[in-house]
Amino acid sequence: MTTPTTSRSELPADEVTEAAPKPSRGPVWSRGPVPILLAVVIFLAGWQVVVWSGWRPDYLLPGPVTVFAELGNIAIQPEFWQALGRTLVRAVAGFGLAVLIGTVIGLAAARSRTLRAAIGSLVTGLQTMPSVVWFPLAILLLGLGESAIMFVVVLGAAPSVANGVLSGVDQVPPAFFRLGRVLGAEGWRLYRYIVIPAALPSYVGGLNQGWAFAWRSLMAGELLVVIPGAVALGNRLAFAQEFGDAAGLLAYMLVILVVGMLADAGFSALATGMRRRRGLAVR
């Protein structure tokens, strides 16, 4: 065998394939945060118009100005921050537990055909079941307390997480499994280095959906399960309704909306960054 000669013509370094053309920027009102601001303004204006129409008296349906003023009042009370804090702790703990359980179940079902056949449709079924349906049983079994809330939050969120894992693993190209075997990645190492990273975008989708279910279940739980001495966003909402405090009620609803939107924005940013790094179309 001859050794390669240095005279062999140097390969021309081919150029990096051109980045996808940037989408045309369009008019001012379609760029960046402008559409969002526009939507908020239109929503607030619509709300104000309904108030002005006199459909319901002011004390039942206050306008945005009153509600934001009330929100300002609430925000300087320590009870508000206690409530927000407690709710967020519950949300994070419940969601965290759901992620753990959902991931383990998802991975186990992805790896074992039998387990998948056994619980696959159950997982989907649980996902379609409104989690609030679980509360009577949870209260019966666990009493009116934190564990009942956690129970339902986990049941609401875990199936979505498990489904995210399952569909992620399903979507791994068969060539990657072959590659893994050729590279000597078997068993757990195949999952660690190839399958799990490949399934990650779908997993993040499952987490996002799981979070949405956890948040809804938690709000339902806080409306239904009132633990004496433990203030939380949901039961502030219930109190506001009982005391006919419409402005406070709407202010708390806004807070709940904003928390949900912030979390969703976080997941979206995570998913978008991941897709961009992998060269998947973002738009």
Place this chain on the structure above:
Amino acid sequence: MSSATSTAAGAADSERGRLRLSGVSKVFGRGDAQVVALEGVDLDIAPGEFVAVVGGSGCGKSTMLSLAAGLEQPTTGTITANGGVALMFQESTLLPWLTAAQNVELALRLRGVDKDERRQRARDLLAKVRLGRHVDKRPHELSGGMRQRVALARVLAQESAIVLMDEPLGALDAMTRDQMHDLIESVWQEAGFTVVFVTHNVREAVRLADRSILMGSRPGRVIHSQPNTLPRPRHLDANLLVEMSADLTRRLKEEVAVHDDADYFTI
């Protein structure tokens, strides 16, 4: 009848890189749906030899590589691969979440090479396939030819005695393919591994191989073996190379004519 694929680790050094298929057949499905993908394939490929496998679509050439790589088991016959087997795929199966360097590093990592060493070796290997400036690019930022060069670097990282290539240049344009021929030939000459290169391009086979194996279909089997002692480096348009290609093409046409619904192949 016995069937086995074995990787003889303790084989004598002089035998490292030998790939032997004896009486190999592969049947998919059962009953009426049964398809004989390969029948009675005997091949003895010497250490360091560059063998091209040519045939129309459906002649079982990819199946043969899967068997040789141990991804599937033969229905009958034995396959002995001395030294590890690496496989380069038709489409570069680079992992999109890793950079070029990390893709190569993964092969090293799975072989237990420690962190500092694999960083350096991945860089060296990418320089060898002339991608030294693109180590931190992700697959989607690279052209098709560059992606196959990363895949080649990853194959080199496996340091296998046998490298199987399954139509690795099929998706590339003629110009890029020509450059890849030079590159594959030079890394092969330097590393001295055994190559089984599957292609449907006859000219490519004659350009690269020490021996071209023709395969016929239904069932897939070896129909001809053409030794090739043309001096290297060879040029695709050299007269002798064109003549040898024409001979292979004629034989392939005869084989294809046997079947009514002839498979296509290219020159």
